Amino acid sequence: AQSVTQLGSHVSVSEGALVLLRCNYSSSVPPYLFWYVQYPNQGLQLLLKYTSAATLVKGINGFEAEFKKSETSFHLTKPSAHMSDAAEYFCAVSDESGYSTLTFGKGTMLLVSP
Amino acid sequence: SQTIHQWPATLVQPVGSPLSLECTVEGTSNPNLYWYRQAAGRGLQLLFYSVGIGQISSEVPQNLSASRPQDRQFILSSKKLLLSDSGFYLCAWRGQDEAFFGQGTRLTVV
Numbered sequence: 001a002q003s004v005t006q007l008g009s010h011v012s013v014s015e016g017a018l019v020l021l022r023c024n025y026s027s028s029v030p031p032y033l034f035w036y037v038q039y040p041n042q043g044l045q046l047l048l049k050y051t052s053a054a055t056l057v058k059g060i061n062g063f064e065a066e067f068k069k070s071e072t073s074f075h076l077t078k079p080s081a082h083m084s085d086a087a088e089y090f091c092a093v094s095d096e097s098g099y100s101t102l103t104f105g106k107g108t109m110l111l112v113s114p
Numbered sequence: 115s116q117t118i119h120q121w122p123a124t125l126v127q128p129v130g131s132p133l134s135l136e137c138t139v140e141g142t143s144n145p146n147l148y149w150y151r152q153a154a155g156r157g158l159q160l161l162f163y164s165v166g167i168g169q170i171s172s173e174v175p176q177n178l179s180a181s182r183p184q185d186r187q188f189i190l191s192s193k194k195l196l197l198s199d200s201g202f203y204l205c206a207w208r209g210q211d212e213a214f215f216g217q218g219t220r221l222t223v224v
Contacts, residue, residue: 009155032211034212034213036215041123041202041218041220042217042218043120043204043215043216043217043218044158044204044206044213044215045215046212046213046214049211049212051211090157090158092213100208101148101160101163101208102148102206102208102213103160104150104157104158105157106155106156106157107157107158
């Protein structure tokens with residue numbers, strides 16, 4: 001079975017500050033890992049994904065994440081927060097077979113203050 | 115390109131009433147389709163998934179059911195809604211490398 005733990009249900013940063021959202025996973029097989037963003041009352045939009053290629057993955061809107069197998073982590077970062085980054089972020093894991101079910105974390109709400 | 119349509123966007127239903135939420139996918143064939151429910155602070159809970167017409171797998175016992183009458187159509191239903199069925203429902207289809215989500219349905223049971 002696979003699982004995802006997102007540390008911190010809410011993270012607050014100031015505009016221009018570093019964003020760090022933490023994600024740890026558990027998987028008995030090589031994982032695929034994803035970060036999605038959700039704006040209020042909307043569906044989920046893919047930010048980036050790790051599919052066993054480069055361990056440092058760059059996504060949209062200046063976000064990136066690094067796959068660290070030894071730490072079973074896939075933390076999401078952005079060097080400088082923007083007001084428009086305020087949203088809920090979900091980390092997800094699936095096995096590497098493709099087309100398989102995604103298991104999501106509980107989400108982290110990112111709050112950005114001026 | 116692939117698109118996923120989900121409706122309605124919002125729904126207010128009384129307790130005990132029936133429910134039907136529809137999801138359709140365009141631009142792909144034989145997709146793996148999923149229904150998730152999102153409750154505040156609980157993330158996304160997988161309710162049902164389907165790998166083909168008439169093939170439904172349920173992840174959790176509940177008051178809901180799902181059907182897949184056509185290749186690109188996935189329906190979430192209930193005969194009698196409960197207050198606890200309130201939430202944000204998301205339909206998704208799984209491509210080879212990622213999942214694509216509909217815009218969601220906000221269901222409020224009153």
